[in-house]
Amino acid sequence: MSLEQIKGQISRGEFYVARDQVQSRIVGALRLIWSDPQVWPNSDGPAGYVHGLVIDRAFSGDSMGERLLRWARRRSAEEDAQYLRLDCVETNVRLRRYYVDAGFIEVGRRDFGDDVDNGWFRVVLFERSLT
16 A cells, blocks of 8 residues: 555544553554445445554553454444454464454455465455444
8 A cells, every 4th residue: 555545544534543641642543434345345234444453562462452443333333334344364363363352253255366475465354243
């Protein structure tokens, strides 16, 4: 993804940040969008789509990721979404376990080409019902 694409996402208000209340420093962030035809081309029902969940390593083990995902669930429900969806690279077993432990279920896979050396990869699709 190019810097220009990321700037466009930011200007559209797609990124949300969590700040430390004491120092006001950013401790985590995620991107929340309302459609994702590139990764979820045949999705049914309204959904929130999480991308780029990141946590400052200094806050690892502080449940910050879970809190951001809870916020994304609430925000998506406010928009009448039926699901909260996300994806991760298939080979990241630890992250896949993290999402399962957070209440998401694996609902499929999506290939992005067949040449890993040139940036192609497979992702696992997860969703969590909001109803």
